[in-house]
Amino acid sequence: MKPNAMIAVAAAAFVPAFAAAQETTLKLVSAFGETTTYVKHITPWMQKFNAEGKGVLQINFIGGPKAIPTFEVGTSVKNGVVEMAMSTGAFYTNLMPEADFLKLAQISVAEQRRNGAFDYINKVWNQKANMQYLARIVEDTPFHLYLTKRIDKPDLKDLKIRVTPVYRDFFAAMGATLMQTAPGEVYTALERGVVDGYGWPIQGIFDLNWHEKTKFRVDPGFYNAEVSIIMNLESYRKLSPAQRQFLEKQSLALEAGNDVWKRLNEEDTKRQAQAGIQTITFDPATAKKYLDLAYDVAWASAVKASPEHGPQLKKLLSR
Ligand code: 173
Numbered sequence: 029m030k031p032n033a034m035i036a037v038a039a040a041a042f043v044p045a046f047a048a049a050q051e052t053t054l055k056l057v058s059a060f061g062e063t064t065t066y067v068k069h070i071t072p073w074m075q076k077f078n079a080e081g082k083g084v085l086q087i088n089f090i091g092g093p094k095a096i097p098t099f100e101v102g103t104s105v106k107n108g109v110v111e112m113a114m115s116t117g118a119f120y121t122n123l124m125p126e127a128d129f130l131k132l133a134q135i136s137v138a139e140q141r142r143n144g145a146f147d148y149i150n151k152v153w154n155q156k157a158n159m160q161y162l163a164r165i166v167e168d169t170p171f172h173l174y175l176t177k178r179i180d181k182p183d184l185k186d187l188k189i190r191v192t193p194v195y196r197d198f199f200a201a202m203g204a205t206l207m208q209t210a211p212g213e214v215y216t217a218l219e220r221g222v223v224d225g226y227g228w229p230i231q232g233i234f235d236l237n238w239h240e241k242t243k244f245r246v247d248p249g250f251y252n253a254e255v256s257i258i259m260n261l262e263s264y265r266k267l268s269p270a271q272r273q274f275l276e277k278q279s280l281a282l283e284a285g286n287d288v289w290k291r292l293n294e295e296d297t298k299r300q301a302q303a304g305i306q307t308i309t310f311d312p313a314t315a316k317k318y319l320d321l322a323y324d325v326a327w328a329s330a331v332k333a334s335p336e337h338g339p340q341l342k343k344l345l346s347r
Contacts, residue, residue, distance in 0.1 A: 050268065051081075051082070051083050051084060051085070051086060052084075052085055052086070052266075052267065052271060053085075053086040053087070053088050054085065054086070054087050054088065054111035054112050054259070054263065055087075055088050055090050055110040055111050055112065056074070056087050056088065056089050056090065056110065056111070056112040056113060056114065056257075057089075057090050057091065057092070057095050057096045057101055057104065057110045057112075057113050057114075058070075058089075058091070058092045058093075058101075058113070058114045058115075059092075059093065059096075059098045059101040059113060059114065059115035059116065059119045060092060060093075060098075060114065060115075060211060060255070061092045061093060061211065061212060061235070061236065062091060062092040062094075063235055063236070064092075064211075064232060064235045064236070065231060065232055065235055065292065066114060066165070066166070066232075066255055067092065067114070069165065069285070069288070070114060070165065070257075070282070071089075073278070073281070073282050073285070074087045074089055076278075076281075077278050080274075080278075081274055081278075084270060084271055084274050085267075085271050085274050085275060087112065090110065093210060093212050096109075096110065097210065098115075098119050098210035098211065098212065099119055099120075099122070099210060101113045101115045101119055101120065102115065102119060102120020102122065102123050102127070102157065102159075102258075103120070103122065103123065105120075105157075105158075105159055105258055105259065105260050106120075106123055106157055106158045106159060106260070107158075107260075108260045108262060108263060110260070111259060111260050111263040112162075112257060112258065112259045112260070112263075113257070113258050113259075114165065114255065114256070114257055115255070115256065115258060116131075116192075116194075116253070116254055116255050116256070117129070117130050117131070117254055117256070118131070118192040118193040118194045119192070119210075120157065121193045123156065123157040124152070124156040124157050124334075125330070125333035125334050126152050126153075126156065126330075126334050126337050126338075126341065127157070128193045128194060128330075129330050129334075129337075129338065129341050129345070130149070130164070130254040130256075130345070131171070131194055131251040131252055131253065131254050131326075132251060132252070132323065132326055132327065132330070132341075132342070132345055132346075133145075133252050133254070133345040134252065134345065134346050134347035135345060135346075135347060136167060136286075137163075137164040137167060137283055137286070138283070140164075140344070140345070143344060144344060145341070145344035145345055146161075148337075148340060148341065148344055149161050149341075152337050152341075153258070154261055157258075158260065158261045158262070159258045159259060159260065159261055160258070160259045160260075160261055160264040161256060161258055162256070162257040162258065162259055162275065162279045163256060163257045163279035163280070163282045163283050164254060164255070164256045164283060164286070165255050165256060165257060165282055165283070165285075165286065166229075166253050166254060166255040166256075166286070166289060167252070167286040167289055168252075168286070168289045168290050168293065169229045169230060169231055169252065169253040169289050169293055170229065170230055170248070170249025170250055170251060170252065170253070171194060171195065171227055171228065171229050171230075171249055171250055171251050171253060172227070172228065172229070172230055172245050172246060172247070172249045172250075173189070173195075173199070173225060173226075173227055173245075173246040174225050174226055174227075174228060174233065174238070174242045174244065174245050174246070174305075175187070175224060175225035175242070175243060175244040175245075175246065175308070176218065176221075176224050176225060176241065176242065176243050176244075177224050177225070177243070177244075178243070178244055178308065179244075179246070179308060180308075181310070181314065182202050182310065182314065182317070182318045182321070183202060183203060184199060184202040184203050184204035185202075185203035185204075187204050187205065187224040187225060188204070188205040188206075188207060188222070188223050188224050189204040189205070189206060189207070189223060189224065189225045189226060189227065190207050190208070190209050190214055190217055190218075190223040190225070190226035190227070191204075191206045191207065191208055191226075191227055192208060192227070193208075194227060194251065195227035196208075197325040197326055197328075197329045198250070198321065198322045198325055198326060199227065200325075201321055201325045202321070207222065207223055211228075211236065212236070214226050214228075214236065214238055215236055215237060215238060215241070218238060218241035218242070219241060225244075226238070229249075229253040229293075230249055230293045230296060230297060231289070231292050231293050231296045232296070233296070233300065234296065234299060234303075239299075239300065239303045239305060242300075242303075242305050243304075243305065243306065244305065244306050244307070244308050245300060245305055245306075245307050245308070246307075246308045246309075247307050247308065247309045247310075247315075248309075248315055248318070248319060250318075250319055250322040250323075251322065251323075251326070257279065257282065327342055330342070
């Protein structure tokens, strides 16, 4: 055995005792409500994490937006009020505009890990948000525009639409009046007629009963919904090598489960039809224009907001 290998073996032998001496518990908050599919998706993962992580690492799930409001989750992770969160970047653009660029990814997260995008994301997330980006937990999931009123062309001039940063530039480019809300406020906004529609992925409108108030879904979908696990950088750096290795293994296991989304999306698409939600489709040329507009305005605004990282991320995340 070479000396280096001997040291490695010797060090490995000490790891369990060392790690057992310092089990760390990480508080995790969800920016999405506790009844959502996103929370349901990570619940068995957290259970397995805690079962396998005894003596090493534990997650203490502290809840959803009742614990920390959706748009404050990013700041709470940045400041270490909680060690971890499940969120989408659109909810923490107050920390950096780049947070919302990951919706524009056209390649899988596995591919992002191979082509350097994942490391690049971490460089930016470390520097600008004091965060480690651990795992992307949603893939293959487009966003759609949902409406209470029919439209026959991509013109939202007379409509007031609920948005987050995900949809803002695109819907504004089609003339919509915008109103930003957390997901938890969408139902009431629809019920009171304060908005005529909203942006949301293809999956999930049943989680908060929005189907009751939704009449139309506009096809095609656009972008690629991003929901991820993020972590406070100091908390991440404090982990022992064994803890980090465990966390990495669990993060990859979580991403390996992303093939469920295609099925869940198909199920919800059917369920929407069964619930009487009609689809509005455009002719092929108009649909292409709609999609081109979605990406063009989003990347233009990304490059403008982040002249340094926008173009790099565009290169790394586009097909
Ligand atoms: O709240 C939202 O519409 C939003 O930005 C989002 C992002 C990713 C997944 C689900 C919702």
